[in-house]
Structure formats: structure tokens, C-alpha cells
Amino acid sequence: IVERLEAEGYLGPQGRIARLAEGAGLEVLQGIWLGRNRADNRREIEAALKIARRHPDTVKALIVGNETLLRGELPQERVRAYLDEVKRRSGLPVTYADVWEFWLKAPELARSVDFVTIHILPYWEDVPVAATEAVAHVREVRETVAKIFVGKEILIGEVGWPSEGRMRDGALPSPGCNGPRTSGWFWPDRPSWRSRPCGSSPWSPAGAGR
Numbered sequence: 001i002v003e004r005l006e007a008e009g010y011l012g013p014q015g016r017i018a019r020l021a022e023g024a025g026l027e028v029l030q031g032i033w034l035g036r037n038r039a040d041n042r043r044e045i046e047a048a049l050k051i052a053r054r055h056p057d058t059v060k061a062l063i064v065g066n067e068t069l070l071r072g073e074l075p076q077e078r079v080r081a082y083l084d085e086v087k088r089r090s091g092l093p094v095t096y097a098d099v100w101e102f103w104l105k106a107p108e109l110a111r112s113v114d115f116v117t118i119h120i121l122p123y124w125e126d127v128p129v130a131a132t133e134a135v136a137h138v139r140e141v142r143e144t145v146a147k148i149f150v151g152k153e154i155l156i157g158e159v160g161w162p163s164e165g166r167m168r169d170g171a172l173p174s175p176g177c178n179g180p181r182t183s184g185w186f187w188p189d190r191p192s193w194r195s196r197p198c199g200s201s202p203w204s205p206a207g208a209g210r
Helices: 012-024 038-054 076-090 100-105 107-112 131-148 180-185
Strands: 004-007 027-032 059-066 094-099 115-120 153-159 195-197
Touching: 012 027, 027 038, 038 059, 038 076, 059 076, 076 094, 076 107, 094 100, 094 107, 094 153, 100 107, 100 115, 100 131, 115 131, 131 153
Parallel strands: 004 027, 027 059, 059 094, 094 115, 115 153, 153 195
Antiparallel strands: none
């Protein structure tokens, strides 16, 4: 059952998510895509703020940047400045989303967010994790991050297993891994561990895990 959606930016269909979600009674975490181009960043910020003002009962938080540090497109100081600005101007909770290791490399960002959003993708780890051990890996990572950022809610923004792609050490993409083996992605005894599953992604490059 879906209660909340995540929009990664405002361009194309992403910009219509809040309006469509409002009609369906769903909540939205509105994303702001950040990159090297400051003019593009400014357009993203202004558009997201406009969406939030237009749909106040639907947009519940703003995600300021998605894997920007992973891509090396902005320094953490700039990301933090954007977080502070968006928080001040919107009055809404804000967060930044990235692979969990990059949160450990930039812990100062926690001072500017209301909750920490991490991506845990066992297949894509520097040392790939086999599907049979992926659920345990996700649990361990989440607990590690929670111990570091005490007092912050931890949102698992992306998690899952690719259904196709190349073999990475002991990590084999398979449609079967999206079902029974990864049914433990969600823990009914921990309802606060909100997460967005990430399986096959059509935008991944050919030959990559998707």
C-alpha cells in the first residue's frame, strides 16, 4: 500500500507528481535536483518552493539534492547552504539523499537536515554483497548510520536488487531476487523505517545492474 511518493525533481513528469498525488490523497517528498550548474539549481529550488506552496497539504518535506556528493558535482558546504536556504524559505522539513557511505564522509550535513535519507544498494557496494546476504547487510548499514546520527530519523530512500545486468563478484542480478530473497527489505516490527524499493531501473546504462 503506497501512502507517500518521492519526486526527484520538477522537470517532465516529475513536476506533475504533487498535483496527481493530491488528487489521490497521497503525500509527497518533493525533490530538488542539484548539480554543477548553479542556474539549473536555482530553477530547481524556485520550482520546488512553488510546488510546495501550491500543494501545502501534499508536500510534506523537501529533498535537497540526490547523490550530489556521490557524483562529485558540489562540495558539501554548498549542499548545506542550499539545505539551509530551502529550510528557511519553505518552513518544511528538509533532507539530503545519498548513498550511505557519503553520509559518513559528510556528517556535518546532519546539522542542516530534519532527517537523514540514505541509499543502500548491496549490489553496487564497493565490495558487492550476494543476494542471500543483502537483507542482513541493509539491516547492519541502517543500524550503523542510526548510531552515528543519534536523534535523527533515518529514511531509507532507495533499496533493492537489480533484476538484470552483469555479475559483480558474488552479486548476481536476477528477477527472482526481487521477490522471496528480498522480502525482508521491509520490517513490520519497525514501521518507522520508511523506504522506497529500487528494483529494475530503465535509465541504467546497458550492461549495468538494473
